Amino acid sequence: MNKLKAKDMTKSTEERYAYASILETLSQGLYPDKRHVLREFIQNSHDSIYELHKRAPKEAIKPIEVRIEPPSLFVADYGAGMSKSEVRQYRYIGYSQKERALHAGFRGIGKYSGVSIADRLIVDTSPQGVAERYRVIIHAGQMREAIKREKNPPLEEILKQFTETDTLKEDLDAHYTFLELQNIDREANILFNVPVMTEYLSLVSPVPLDPRFEHARQIEKKLRENLPDFLATDVLVNGSKIYKPYFTTNREPEFETVLYQDDRSDILAFCWYIQNSEKGQYDPKDNAGLVFRIKNIAIGDGHLTRQLLWKQTPERAFYFYGEIHVLDPQVVPSSDRTSFEDNEARARLAERCKRISSNLNRKAGQESAIRRFEEVLDEGSDLVATREDQMKTGQVPLELKDQFVYEIKGIHEDIQKRLKGPKSAKAATRAAFVLAKAKKLIREVKREDSGFLDISKELQFNKKLQYLYNCIIEVLQEEFEGEPERLERIVRKLHESIRQRLTA
Numbered sequence: 344m345n346k347l348k349a350k351d352m353t354k355s356t357e358e359r360y361a362y363a364s365i366l367e368t369l370s371q372g373l374y375p376d377k378r379h380v381l382r383e384f385i386q387n388s389h390d391s392i393y394e395l396h397k398r399a400p401k402e403a404i405k406p407i408e409v410r411i412e413p414p415s416l417f418v419a420d421y422g423a424g425m426s427k428s429e430v431r432q433y434r435y436i437g438y439s440q441k442e443r444a445l446h447a448g449f450r451g452i453g454k455y456s457g458v459s460i461a462d463r464l465i466v467d468t469s470p471q472g473v474a475e476r477y478r479v480i481i482h483a484g485q486m487r488e489a490i491k492r493e494k495n496p497p498l499e500e501i502l503k504q505f506t507e508t509d510t511l512k513e514d515l516d517a518h519y520t521f522l523e524l525q526n527i528d529r530e531a532n533i534l535f536n537v538p539v540m541t542e543y544l545s546l547v548s549p550v551p552l553d554p555r556f557e558h559a560r561q562i563e564k565k566l567r568e569n570l571p572d573f574l575a576t577d578v579l580v581n582g583s584k585i586y587k588p589y590f591t592t593n594r595e596p597e598f599e600t601v602l603y604q605d606d607r608s609d610i611l612a613f614c615w616y617i618q619n620s621e622k623g624q625y626d627p628k629d630n631a632g633l634v635f636r637i638k639n640i641a642i643g644d645g646h647l648t649r650q651l652l653w654k655q656t657p658e659r660a661f662y663f664y665g666e667i668h669v670l671d672p673q674v675v676p677s678s679d680r681t682s683f684e685d686n687e688a689r690a691r692l693a694e695r696c697k698r699i700s701s702n703l704n705r706k707a708g709q710e711s712a713i714r715r716f717e718e719v720l721d722e723g724s725d726l727v728a729t730r731e732d733q734m735k736t737g738q739v740p741l742e743l744k745d746q747f748v749y750e751i752k753g754i755h756e757d758i759q760k761r762l763k764g765p766k767s768a769k770a771a772t773r774a775a776f777v778l779a780k781a782k783k784l785i786r787e788v789k790r791e792d793s794g795f796l797d798i799s800k801e802l803q804f805n806k807k808l809q810y811l812y813n814c815i816i817e818v819l820q821e822e823f824e825g826e827p828e829r830l831e832r833i834v835r836k837l838h839e840s841i842r843q844r845l846t847a
Contacts, residue, residue, distance in 0.1 A: 391422025406577035476513035549639035553586035616665030
């Protein structure tokens with residue numbers, strides 16, 4: 344290939360409106376996270392498979408194949424392929440015939456995400472029903488060198504000089520697109536980390552739910568029923584099929600249909616979610632929360648929905664996981680697909696989806712109240728049983744009688760109050776039992792012959808010793824007013840010490 348000469352660009356009198364430095368913005372500036380580069384090509388493959396599925400719905404869908412073989416990366420799909428005109432347009436920047444409402448990728452810039460990291464991009468494609476194979480080569484390394492070497496080279500000349508196409512024969516029935524990112528720069532070495540890339544692609548790709556996930560079939564059935572164009576595509580990474588991640592501590596899945604307006608039947612978004620069956624948030628949080636998806640490809644992660652939908656108690660967002668599939672074509676992903684463009688449609692999506700976060704907050708609050716009620720019952724049952732035993736054996740110091748009564752009444756009142764809130768049937772039955780025992784214990788305490796230990800009678804204190812002992816107890820009660828357990832320990836130790844000294 345001929346080198347691009349500086350004089351060809353500087354001596355031309357033709358007015359230019361675009362310069363090659365824009366390539367740096369599109370390839371490096373928009374994709375600082377190098378993992379996003381691979382996602383862009385997965386997205387293009389998914390669009391091609393979707394196009395094939397639309398044309399030939401009965402034809403079997405083959406997986407997208409990713410091969411990680413340093414120093415190169417390969418992506419292959421058996422979708423509709425690209426026509427001759429589309430291959431020619433593949434060299435263009437910002438040109439795309441994809442419809443925003445139908446395809447995940449539509450800007451025509453994602454393909455150039457590889458320019459910043461590879462020496463060459465080689466694309467071989469064969470369109471459905473055409474006995475030809477087309478090749479596009481983008482000499483990315485030479486592009487970058489020319490841009491650094493020359494001052495403001497015109498974009499059009501750079502693209503013409505360092506891209507090329509070719510046409511070869513192919514079987515009529517063949518349809519595919521094969522991409523090679525050749526000789527990837529060491530700054531993008533994360534793309535060669537198979538475990539990291541496998542996990543990342545499982546989170547963002549349009550892959551199906553794991554068949555080992557007990558609710559997978561139910562959820563995907565609901566998605567197909569509510570999303571007219573829903574399509575899950577298998578992705579193989581070095582021959583291994585990947586799936587969306589899931590947790591094992593799950594309640595039953597629930598579903599929410601989000602309408603444009605309450606009085607309209609057309610769907611803005613469709614959501615499924617699952618609540619943690621154990622206490623608190625899911626771990627790891629990177630896999631938790633609700634994730635927006637457009638064309639079954641993730642937009643951001645659980646932190647995005649938390650940011651847009653949760654104004655109060657945001658920590659409860661991670662008590663759940665699931666997806667919000669957006670159908671509104673006016674909701675536009677940002678170029679790096681970590682968020683949405685800031686427009687009226689995004690504001691409407693956030694506002695209409697707040698009902699989801701409100702429901703989830705309510706469910707999490709109810710779950711928290713139910714769990715706390717059960718904890719209070721455990722604490723109350725243990726306390727009542729312990730005090731019963733101590734009363735029977737006369738082990739409760741008389742000085743702690745008021746504290747004893749306060750504790751039992753406190754438990755009784757707390758349980759009665761929580762009975763008015765959310766609870767399980769089992770907890771309600773158990774609460775009645777604990778309340779009955781607490782009432783009985785309070786009645787027994789009021790009896791004159793109740794089993795409290797009076798150490799002054801036991802050791803026959805004289806008046807001076809009784810006065811001194813009462814002063815000590817008053818000081819201790821005042822000092823440890825807010826620490827009943829500590830006060831009880833000190834009083835018992837005091838009794839033990841007095842016994843040892845007075846009975847020695």
